[in-house]
Amino acid sequence: MRIRLPFQLTFLLLLLMGGVVSSAGAVTLPAIFGNHMVLQQNSQVTVWGWGKTGEDITVTGSWDNKPVKTKVNNQAQWQVQLQTPAAGGPHTLTVQGYNTLVLQDVLLGEVWLCSGQSNMEWSAASGIDNAEKHVAEATYPSIRFFQVAHRTANTPQLDVQGQWVVCTPQTMKHFSAVGYFFGREIYQNQKVPVGLINSSWGGTPAEVWLSANAISANPVLAQAAAQRKEVEWGPVQPAKAYNAMIAPLMPFRLAGALWYQGESNTDAPDVYAQLLPTLIQNWRSGFQQEFPFYFVQIAPYKYGGPEEHPRLAEAQQKTLRVPNTGMAVINDIGNIDDIHPRNKLDVGKRLAAWALHQTYGQKNIPFSGPLYQRMKTEGNKIRLFFDHADQGLTAKGKDLTLFEIAGEDRKFVPATARIDGNTVVVSAKNVKKPVAVRMGWSNTAVPNLYSKTGLPASSFRTDDWPRP
Incomplete structure (x- = not known):
């Protein structure tokens, strides 16, 4: 049966349909721009989005009320740069085209990207030391979280799924514990808002966090990536997470990046020595910033193969050759029976120490334990x-x-070691002509060498002999 609608109703429906058509061409923003967001202070920040081709776009931050104008290009995209002043807020960010978007409660402060595998993703809800206490204390209106949802893609995407939220006991409980503790240290020391973007995925090898071009341009990385076997808990193919969880954030302005990953790459530590520096350059290029990159050296654990931990840890330490990087050593706060150590507080604090000293100029803050530099043979020592x-x-x-x-x-034997000022002298009764020393060179070794500032030394070796 055919139904004839009254004229007034037909007209209303046409108006509504017209509204739908108009809104399809209206200005929109990616998810990383939203209420409660943090923008990097004292910077030229990029704001971007989509609209109808040729649409006039005006973007205005309430901190200076200076409109910045552009037009939507023939790809339905637009982009502007805004200058931000010193930390503060709340502000509004207004984007006007055929429609108007007003983002509320925008703060200016320090924005850090947190990434890696499960130890970065691990939250208070997952189980950390003193979780109930830390959750109860987590009321920090000036700390904001953005959680990137797990996604994969074959090509770089334009947007992620997520939203900015204020740090409360309810939101902190499910956010990266390492990221939160880091951000809290920065906030308490610098007294500025802190924005934390968590884009991490448990069990993922580093290859999934680089662009496809970065992998294919290096034959060693490409060959190693091709040999990875599928697992049930996440992607292993190159660029899968990068395309969906990192690329869409570019070129959002950051203060720096934090990285806690490596457990899924212990099978190929020599490859990781190239992989991590390549990732750092890949991200810096994509974000168009030479930002600081601070990472966590993985903790001792009962890995299956010989020397998996010390060799991966060594590869991580070699990455310190890359400018503007830092490494938090945590071999004293791990758990050899649990690949997910529950002391996330000190991990976050040690990462923050690097940032506070190196990025924020707090030179009175100790930030690294002893790192092997060189050796000198002195007779039988x-x-x-x-x-x-x-x-x-x-x-x-x-x-x-x-x-x-x-x-x-080349046969290693237990040695006697003694501290002599800021050096260590090593010897063994039956080794008359020593040529090499190792410390903590096993999967479960927990060394007891520290700086007098209270930070542990990384495991190390003076040789470069191949794996037995």
Whole structure:
């Protein structure tokens, strides 16, 4: 049966349909721009979105009320740059085209991207030390979270799924614990708003977080990536997470990036020595910033193969050769029986120490334990020199442990080690002509060498001999 609608109703429906058509061409923003967001202070920030081809766009921040104008291009995209002043707010950000969007409660402060695998993703709800206390205390209106949803894509995408929320006990409970503790340290020290973007995925190898071009341009990385086997908990193919969870955030202005990953790459530590520096450059290029990149050295754990932990940790330490990077050593706060150590507080604080010292100029804050620098043979002994040992070294316990020494036969034996100022002297009774030293060189080793500032030394070796 055919139904004849009254004229007034037909006219109303046509108006509504016209409204739908108009809204399809109206100005829109990616999810990273929204109420409660944090924009990087004292910077030229990029704001972008979509609209109808030729549409006039005006973007205005209430901090200076200076409109910036552009037109939507023939790809239905637009982009502008705004200059932000020092930290503060709340402000509004107004985007006007055929329609008007007004973002409320916008703060200016420090924005950090947090990424990696499960130890970065791990939240208070997942189980951390003193979780109930930390959750109850997590009322920080000036700290904001943006959680990127798990997604994969074959090509770089334009948007992510997520929204900015204010830090409350309810929102903190499900956000990256390491990211939160880092952000809290920055907020409490700098007294400025902090925005934290968490884009991480448990169990993912680093290859999924680089662009396809970055992988294919390096034959070593491409070959290693091609050998990865599928797993049930997440992607392993190159660029899958990068395309869907990193690329859409570019070129959002950041203060820096945090990285906690490596457990899924312990099978190929030599490859990781190229992989992580490539990732850093890949991200810096995409975000169009040479931002600081601070990462966590993985903790000791009962891995299946020999030397998986120390060799991956070594690859991470080599990444410090990349300018403007830092490494938080956590071999003393891990759990050899649990690949997810529950002490996330000190991990966040150690990352924050790097940022506070290196990025924010707080030179009184200790930020790194001893890192092996060089060795010198002195008869039947070897003297070891370290970076970040200017204030001296100490042992937690009566004697230094987990040192080994080898002669020309390349056979390592347990060694005696003693602290001499800011150096360590190593020897063994039956090694008359020593050529190499190792410390903490096993999957479950927890060294007891520290700086007098209270931070642990990374495991290390002075040789470059291949894996047995």
